Amino acid sequence: xxxxxxxxxxxxxxxxxxxxxxxxxxxxxxxxxxxxxxxxxxxxxxxxxxxxxxxxxxxxxxxxxxxxxxxxxxxxxxxxxxxxxxxxxxxxxxxxxxxxxxxxxxxxxxxxxxxxxxxxxxxxxxxxxxxxxx
Amino acid sequence: xxxxxxxxxxxxxxxxxxxxxxxxxxxxxxxxxxxxxxxxxxxxxxxxxxxxxxxxxxxxxxxxxxxxxxxxxxxxxxxxxxxxxxxxxxxxxxxxxxxxxxxxxxxxxxxxxxxxxxxxxxxxxxxxxxxxxxxxxxxxxxxxxxxxxxxxxxxxxxxxxxxxxxxxxxxxxxxxxxxxxxxxxxxxxxxxxxxxxxxxxxxxxxxxxxxxxxxxxxxxxxxxxxxxxxxxxxxxxxxxxxxxxxxxxxxxxxxxxxxxxxxxxxxxxxxxxxxxxxxxxxxxxxxxxxxxxxxxxxxxxxxxxxxxxxxxxxxxxxxxxxxxxxxxxxxxxxxxxxxxxxxxxxxxxxxxxxxxxxxxxxxxxxxxxxxxxxxxxxxxxxxxxxxxxxxxxxxxxxxxxxxxxxxxxxxxxxxxxxxxxxxxxxxxxxxxxxxxxxxxxxxxxxxxxxxxxxxxxxxxxxxxxxxxxxxxxxxxxxxxxxxxxxxxxxxxxxxxxxxxxxxxxxxxxxxxxxxxxxxxxxxxxxxxxx
Numbered sequence: 002x003x004x005x006x007x008x009x010x011x012x013x014x015x016x017x018x019x020x021x022x023x024x025x026x027x028x029x030x031x032x033x034x035x036x037x038x039x040x041x042x043x044x045x046x047x048x049x050x051x052x053x054x055x056x057x058x059x060x061x062x063x064x065x066x067x068x069x070x071x072x073x074x075x076x077x078x079x080x081x082x083x084x085x086x087x088x089x090x091x092x093x094x095x096x097x098x099x100x101x102x103x104x105x106x107x108x109x110x111x112x113x114x115x116x117x118x119x120x121x122x123x124x125x126x127x128x129x130x131x132x133x134x135x
Numbered sequence: 136x137x138x139x140x141x142x143x144x145x146x147x148x149x150x151x152x153x154x155x156x157x158x159x160x161x162x163x164x165x166x167x168x169x170x171x172x173x174x175x176x177x178x179x180x181x182x183x184x185x186x187x188x189x190x191x192x193x194x195x196x197x198x199x200x201x202x203x204x205x206x207x208x209x210x211x212x213x214x215x216x217x218x219x220x221x222x223x224x225x226x227x228x229x230x231x232x233x234x235x236x237x238x239x240x241x242x243x244x245x246x247x248x249x250x251x252x253x254x255x256x257x258x259x260x261x262x263x264x265x266x267x268x269x270x271x272x273x274x275x276x277x278x279x280x281x282x283x284x285x286x287x288x289x290x291x292x293x294x295x296x297x298x299x300x301x302x303x304x305x306x307x308x309x310x311x312x313x314x315x316x317x318x319x320x321x322x323x324x325x326x327x328x329x330x331x332x333x334x335x336x337x338x339x340x341x342x343x344x345x346x347x348x349x350x351x352x353x354x355x356x357x358x359x360x361x362x363x364x365x366x367x368x369x370x371x372x373x374x375x376x377x378x379x380x381x382x383x384x385x386x387x388x389x390x391x392x393x394x395x396x397x398x399x400x401x402x403x404x405x406x407x408x409x410x411x412x413x414x415x416x417x418x419x420x421x422x423x424x425x426x427x428x429x430x431x432x433x434x435x436x437x438x439x440x441x442x443x444x445x446x447x448x449x450x451x452x453x454x455x456x457x458x459x460x461x462x463x464x465x466x467x468x469x470x471x472x473x474x475x476x477x478x479x480x481x482x483x484x485x486x487x488x489x490x491x492x493x494x495x496x497x498x499x500x501x502x503x504x505x506x507x508x509x510x511x512x513x514x515x516x517x518x519x520x521x522x523x524x525x526x527x528x529x530x531x532x533x534x535x536x537x538x539x540x541x542x543x544x545x546x547x548x549x550x551x552x553x554x555x556x557x558x559x560x561x562x563x564x565x566x567x568x569x570x571x572x573x574x575x576x577x578x579x580x581x582x583x584x585x586x587x588x589x590x591x592x593x594x595x596x597x598x599x600x601x602x603x604x605x606x607x608x609x610x611x612x613x614x615x616x617x618x619x620x621x622x623x624x625x626x627x628x629x630x631x632x633x634x635x636x637x638x639x640x641x642x643x644x645x646x647x648x649x650x651x652x653x654x655x656x657x658x659x660x661x662x663x664x665x
Binding site for chain 1: 226227229230232238239240241242245246310314315316317354355356442445446447479480481555558559562563566572574575576584587590660661663664665
């Protein structure tokens with residue numbers, strides 16, 4: 002059997018609304034994954050460093066403040082710099098469709114908007130990690 | 136759908152009986168227990184005639200981009216018949232950072248108006264007479280600083296502080312519990328709150344120095360009972376600190392105000408507001424010995440539930456908001472904010488906010504629900520729910536008292552864990568379709584895009600340019616001096632408000648003032664409770 006999938010759930014930016022991040026962290030944990038929750042106000046640098054140290058396969062970013070266009074590209078750049086492009090990045094929160102498309106262009110694996118189902122998120126992570134490690 | 140097998144519960148998970156009648160209210164005494172509107176314990180409302188005398192204040196929370204743009208929106212809202220203003224600040228302002236701070240990048244003006252100095256506050260209220268319009272400000276950790284800016288603008292307008300009227304949110308406890316926009320650790324934060332309560336009691340008799348808020352607790356996923364219990368227990372904590380400061384209860388208690396969520400479950404919400412008034416009246420009288428009637432009366436603002444709005448089929452949000460607003464009105468609210476249909480996407484467009492305001496006007500002027508106070512009083516169901524809500528809240532009071540009060544409970548992570556559990560359970564219930572959300576897990580369809588407010592990307596640059604010019608123009612020696620004096624005051628036990636006012640008048644920025652306080656008080660890091 003494969004070892005459990007390791008996920009870093011991170012809350013970047015100044016926003017403190019952590020309801021979504023905590024619900025997701027718990028749902029992934031209930032689905033058998035190993036979840037590290039960073040807590041609030043993480044810079045892209047802190048997030049990527051934590052992802053490296055914790056050796057995660059997935060980073061989940063929760064952003065509700067509209068700051069995703071400033072934050073996510075920096076995370077993607079840092080992952081490239083550190084040669085960590087195999088880490089899947091998923092974004093959850095209030096991200097308009099056109100921004101979501103642009104983030105995917107940058108290499109974000111998926112953007113989950115309000116109303117997304119927990120099961121769909123769990124399934125997506127399982128599938129994308131399986132594809133990455135045949 | 137298999138309705139017959141479904142368990143009937145409120146959105147908070149409280150089971151509901153098949154029918155309510157006199158057997159659900161044994162020994163219920165309408166005279167003694169309930170009394171009339173305007174009479175202790177005010178379950179039926181704080182005024183004898185309620186909305187027959189005066190409607191609630193229609194107060195739409197608003198702020199975005201620069202103070203210039205927000206000022207234009209305020210003039211528009213006042214022209215549309217809105218009767219009070221309510222300022223939304225952006226995240227850097229809420230966290231005590233100037234627009235040019237590294238952590239502010241990408242966040243300036245996104246969630247509210249960007250205010251870094253007195254100059255921005257002057258622009259925000261340009262052409263708005265602060266002696267006539269009541270203004271509510273949603274600001275917490277740096278509330279003392281923003282309030283000082285507001286009072287300085289009133290001063291410039293020649294308005295006597297005794298005449299300024301409005302509300303400062305200034306409720307730091309719910310930040311640790313729910314919204315998480317904190318800067319300093321709990322105890323120095325409580326000292327700042329107490330400073331503002333004391334200052335307000337002396338200088339601004341018509342201003343509410345605090346709005347003790349359940350709104351954000353509920354938005355974080357709590358149940359209705361948790362919202363009620365944690366909010367009122369926070370209120371008790373503020374009262375204890377003010378008493379400790381030596382303020383007589385009846386001097387400050389009449390200016391304490393509250394802020395509740397208006398969520399989807401109609402009767403549960405109405406019961407919550409009715410129980411809130413009763414619980415507070417008893418707590419003030421029996422726990423603190425308040426004598427003045429005004430000290431016993433719980434006055435509250437309400438806002439419809441942002442977290443209930445759906446991204447899917449956004450026009451349905453108009454209907455949700457109308458139902459929630461009706462609950463707040465039937466629950467006896469003193470002022471109300473109705474959310475706009477597009478708020479699951481963005482800050483509201485002018486068109487969307489106008490519909491939200493019209494919703495209140497239709498309730499107030501067309502529906503007839505204002506014709507008599509507490510029209511649901513005496514309903515078997517509503518009275519039973521009111522009593523049950525009260526009992527459940529008292530049980531939380533007891534547990535928090537046992538822990539040594541709200542700060543101790545927060546340090547243990549108690550309210551945080553209770554809310555996280557409730558929010559996860561609710562999400563699971565939505566996932567399993569035990570709870571239906573129209574357009575999300577039932578009755579889905581393809582969505583058409585809607586027009587959204589676009590926040591000008593130039594806002595950040597504009598704010599930074601203004602700030603640079605201010606740094607060059609102001610008397611930097613005077614700024615340093617006022618900040619040094621403030622630091623010394625913060626190290627001691629004096630009331631910090633006069634020192635903050637001096638710094639603000641010298642055009643010290645929000646970031647500079649908060650940094651001075653950070654040096655003395657330190658910063659808070661929470662232990663995350665997942």
